[in-house]
Amino acid sequence: MSESALYVVATPIGNLDDMTPRAIRTLESVALIAAEDTRHSGRLLSHFNIKTQMIAVHDHNERQQQQKIIAILEKGESVALISDAGTPLISDPGFVLVREVRAAGHRVVPVPGCCAMVAALSAAGIPSDRFAFEGFPPAKSQQRLNYYSALAGETRTLMFYESPHRIEDSLSAVVDAFGADRPIVLARELTKTFETYLSGTAAEVLLQVQSDPNQRKGEFVMMVQGAPAKDDSALDQQASDTLDILLEELSVKQASALAAKITGIKKKVLYQAALERK
Template sequence: MSEAVLYVVATPIGNLEDITPRALRILESVALIAAEDTRHSGRLLSHFNIKTPMIAVHDHNERQQQQKIIEKLQQGLDIALISDAGTPLISDPGFVLVREVRAAGFQVAPVPGCCALVAALCAAGVPSDRFAFEGFPPAKSQQRLNYYTARANETRTLMFYESPHRIIDSLKDIVSAFGSERSIVLARELTKTFETFLGGTAEEVLAQVEADPNQRKGEFVLMIEGAPEQDDTLLDPRSSEVLDILLEELSVKQASALAARITGVKKKVLYQAALERK
């Protein structure tokens, strides 16, 4: 593996004090910074008096720029990858570049720091032992509603990013798909002056956002508590009926095995139910 390194550097999502000393050292020492938006990142670098040259690497040119970056690495030059805010690749460009740089035999080193979804999750008071980050939901209304509805029975905490001009419609779709009583938390403007966490039922949070125009500004992380775990020891009426009929003619082992094939219910659940009936 070559000695040149591509550093994936997390940058602040709001408060500039959140940048790490290591991130500053890397950004100062590399030969080149690959930035999602050079004008936006230029303000960050200027604030810390970092003069490292930049090139733009974003969704529309990532595949074209990757060869230039690999050529720089082949010359033995270290490079840093940054996004507009937070950790690159997390709903931001960079995946294609990182994959190709690794395939070319170069080291890719993470320089951890801010990430909006982690910042939101640790302060929201929602279950954090199991969660699924889904990025941005679809922009079109019907697609978004279908997308949410397909996830309504997910038992993990669901996390989404959402934009200001879609937040009301997105919350309405959450009420429709997950039910008005599902607990959610909406985090807004994390680490910034007007950082806000709104929690309650989906209907309550929607009402708060509709009532206050200020709650529709900024960048959002939506967190939806997972659906209750289903007790797989309880048989639905049809499976119970099938098992009862089979038990009239077959042994517990035979009846539970055949009922599992017919209903799709786990064999061990049916076997236990059959034992209780006998």
């Protein structure tokens, strides 16, 4: 590597065959690997016979370790950042480190690879043109329900990570907040031996998880289909009545313009509605 950089390296989320050649070369070449959990990542490095020194960088020491990493970069050497699995910073530590390294004037280079939420969405059969990744929902039940309820009107597909000991309660909250009939997909243990996709309404998926203890084991990506988009062309009763009154005295153009000012609805929508009334 001719120029020093912090390499943000994606690692497998289960199947070690998903480790990319570029990721292996990078981890072999850098001066230091910053790992979320050195014991966990030690098994990965051992499998690929990578001997590079590691240090732990996690939520509790990220700010302290960043100075050590920046000092290495200042010497013209490179550092790799890895998480326990998948792409670093996606519901994992690393944001503070990347921000400070960039602020210090050093390159940050992504080495792409596995990401659980992208892998889950690609095979879910749920709308993927617009989506929002929300990470882990709150752990406490009432906070989680309030959190989901605030998202119930979102029209994009919503994506969450969830843990095995909370998945059943989390699905129950999805039923309460989004409605029993909202389509969802639950992906479990991606790329691993017992990879599973459950799909259907929120109530149906909850029942499948409740009836099979095996479906409450592992790591989960939960995808909730977005709410139907509102029909902007439909007028509520108050706007309709306002337009009718104005049309009694004014032209279509004048009535729709004034109704737009009164109701806040787009003039084009009101103009079309006024034409239909004439």
